[in-house]
Amino acid sequence: MKFGVLQFPGSCDEADAQLAAGRVGEAVLLWHRDRDLAGCDAIIVPGGFSYGDYLRAGAIARFSPMMEEVIAFARDGGLVLGICNGFQVLCEAGLLPGALLQNTNRRFTSRQVHLEVVSPDTPFTRACAPGELLSVPAKHGSGRYYAPDDQLDAMEAAGQIVVRYAPGECFNGSARDIAGVCNEAGNVFGLMPHPEHAVDALTGSTDGLRIFESMALAAGGAHV
């Protein structure tokens, strides 16, 4: 199992994502200006502030040459995980529905939250039990998930709402407490909280590992 972690100017959490993915497989960094996916089985678009988050979070990064490759990879069914800024990039790129708007509290907020696994059948959550609560940190200023209501209904019906904030824990004002969604085909997943920062009891919790383990299972190359 080989993960590729994208690196844009201004990315922050790429080393953390690499460390986390490295616990279940091999993980390499992919430079935004290159076009070679280096034979990776799954791609992670990491958190941070690509291009300073200027204009709109994710708006500029989405056009990088490497993202063009990732878009093609995703259209071919490749596994793509977007975390925080990566989620924003995937929405901007049209790989995921919806958009992420400024938190209703208007502040960057960093908090440990519980995520409820709504869809345990995706390639990103198959190591989780239905309804399982994962303790994972969230830290962002623009994490309010938005999509039109009819689209949200359709997404719910199709199992595209993958994780929600546990009741009372959604600080950003997301529609229907949504923390992460997948595309219709189920091979692209984005979420605002940071599973890569929950892979070691020493620094918090280990619940986030489940996401990476699920991906390894899905790719059929788990080294766990």
Add this chain to the structure above:
Amino acid sequence: MAGTLGSGVLMRVRVLVRPKAGILDPQGVAVEQALPALGFSGVTDVRIGRLIELEVDDASQVEEMCRKLLANPLVEDYEVQLLGEASGTAA
């Protein structure tokens, strides 16, 4: 103080807030540098500011609102545009 009573007619007002000349505009710089890679050439001098639109029953307050709240006079300039009467009227 902006204490005058409104005329009962709501005015639509637009405020343009820009980074002052000479003040660094990191967003503008980043967008300008990104454009060529997206296939847009010949774009220069990109400046990014804020657009504020509101309805007010006494448009004479807006200048003071800009100075006190809407713009940060240390780093931003503002421009007020009166857009005419709003569709509704004030209560």
Add this chain to the structure above:
Amino acid sequence: MAGTLGSGVLMRVRVLVRPKAGILDPQGVAVEQALPALGFSGVTDVRIGRLIELEVDDASQVEEMCRKLLANPLVEDYEVQLLGEASGTAA
């Protein structure tokens, strides 16, 4: 692609980007709520968006720039204003 060559004349362009109607604008709400305490009354419907000003040698590119980059059509509306020739000329 926006590959046409510029005319050699720089145009000054303004793009107004607003949150779409019906989408919560927390900044606008915060400004609206802060105003009464500062002595401003009768202000409603405050919406805060982005102001982008730039110079471009081929103004026909700007619509595409807005669609692709400057605004997110799912949540934002945009309006392009051509402000006329810029003082300088393109190289």
Add this chain to the structure above:
Amino acid sequence: MSDAALPTVEEAVALGLTRDEYALVCTKLDRPPNQVELAMFSLLWSEHCAYKHSKKLLMTLPTEGPFVVMGPGENAGAVDVGNGLACAFKVESHNHPSAVEPFQGAATGVGGILRDIFAIGARPIAVLDSLRFGNPLTSERSRFLLDGAVSGIGHYGNSMGVPTVGGEVYFEEPYEQNCLVNAMALGLGETEKLVRSAAAGVGNVLVLYGASTGRDGIGGASVLASAELGELSEDKRPTVQVGDPFEESKLLECSLELLERGLIVALQDLGAAGLTSSASEMASKGEVGIDIDVATVPLREADMEPFEIMVSESQERMLCVVEPGKLAEVIALTDKWEVHGTAIGSVTDTGHMRIFRGEELVGDMSVAALVDDCPLYDLSPAAPTQQLYPAPAAVLGEDADAQEALLTLLASPNIASRRPLFEQYDSIVQSRTVRRPEEADAAVLQLPGGGGLGVSIDGNGRKVAADPYWGTIAVVLECASNLACVGAEPLGTTNNLNFGNPEKPHIAWQLTEAVRGLGAACRALDAPIVGGNVSLYNEGASGPIYPTPVIGMVGRLPDVERAGRLGFAQEGDAIALVGPFRPALPASELARLRGEALPDGLPELDILAVRSAQEAVRDAVREGLLSSAHDIAEGGLLVAVAESALAGSIGATVELGDADDAWTALFGEAPGGFVVSGHPAAIAQLAERVELDIIGAVGGERLHAQAAGAAVDVALADLREAHGALAQLFA
């Protein structure tokens, strides 16, 4: 050189030089300076760059020790943390810019201290902040400054991917007009690879990279930091500098890659006084000359004069020295990171800074005159004959009982939970943070290859105002106590001396006494000073700030798995009061709430006895004996117990026996006390080593406390509500 009219002595005075200093410049040059030279001299000879009023004092500080890798004099100090790694760290102030524009002032303050860290080749791994404002409950301006400074720090640190892992904030009237915004950063690098800033190699090329140069902050940091705020007229206030963390994150990656690939000889950030100070200091340290052609400097605004280019304080720029053969590779790397490098000059053997505009020589000065020949002044300290600071307004009535006092203390802005601040900071990026804010007294970061760092930043202006010598010692001790509570042993110390106008005798006295206390405490703890910063002239129209030395300390712990926590953890654990703790109410937080004036002096204490208590606690934490350890600070013993109860979400019962004065026992403050909890057998073991009283037990959902008639019995939920008082400031 051009024969344009030379500036007059009046212009020199307007730029901050004294008449005598101007005359000395003329002597050094053998002629009057032209505009470029005067601009450069006035900046390098400013208080901010030359430390005219503090250097002699700073030279008395202990700076050597077994762990010191780099001491004062470089961009940051560094200590050995084992495994071939060094931790670079430093604290800096951005007080005056933050008082003008808090968001950008604080943001660029973080940007500046981060550049100091990566300028020596260390990757920044953490930020801490130290803030002082006026009373936020009564002053709208203080709320505005607080809000702006906190979002500015978060904006910059978060965007850079450097966790902000700790800090401190206090609110007192003397900071109303002159807030303090200090930021500390830590970095990690291979000891062998840390770089210095000395320019070397005649014929080598000077490369400037990062942001382009604009008119921002012309005469800024140095003018601002060398005069009282009230003295600056509107037009003297420099243009506000806007921080660009995106540019800086590219600058950081590019700088580290340049060093990693061995492409550069020396590296220096551009801070206060811009190119002037960075180039001159590189030349001075390398004992060489430097030629700069200002016509090659990429500008943000056309038509900048040579002197403006030389003194611009545009942020996010770095300067490096490169061998000519490696220039192309260096430029290519700066292009990869989109921070476009430009060759702007070269290293010469002239011993002079020569400034050219194209072919034209526009300034020519000896480096020694610029950097070393600024006169240093002796202070004229005199203890004030009367109290300098008015008593604060009383908010707690005389008839309040102990329970009301406890709740009022917990809700005081100086004690209430800092969660609404630190939740705006990313404290976990980089996956090193083993103890986050409010989990322990010091932040704990794990190191590659095992072990970890504990880090704390502390200050207590009120205590230093009451007694500059013992007050400063108390601050240093508190910092070390915080480290002890996580199991860390101090390796080195940094400091920021925030004081008023040192030309006034009573401020000179505060400064002298504080530095004496700082030196004494660091010597006693074997925690040498490896760097720091001085911020003087912090005065508003109503007087000086409290004298505020801010101390940052970095320590090492062998096993992060056992890093201490401050929260009670185990029902039935014994609670002990540890250490030579002699509480007193004067200058305490309770005294402030009661509106009491500052005392004239604090009790003396036995620093070595405190040190051995710290060692006992540290060792017990390292052995895993304790469930919790927390040092007693603002609010005294009962507040410390309440904080441990809140952090662990578990109640406690404490009984202070027949203390002479219940209020002093419950709420008195002093260095050297700890509240620890653990299995009764473990506590008994600790008692063999250090002064210790078992005062209660952990359990339940309430806090019960009893001392000579005073009694408290309150539900955790009510404590938590009081402790959450700061949230309303950020609604």
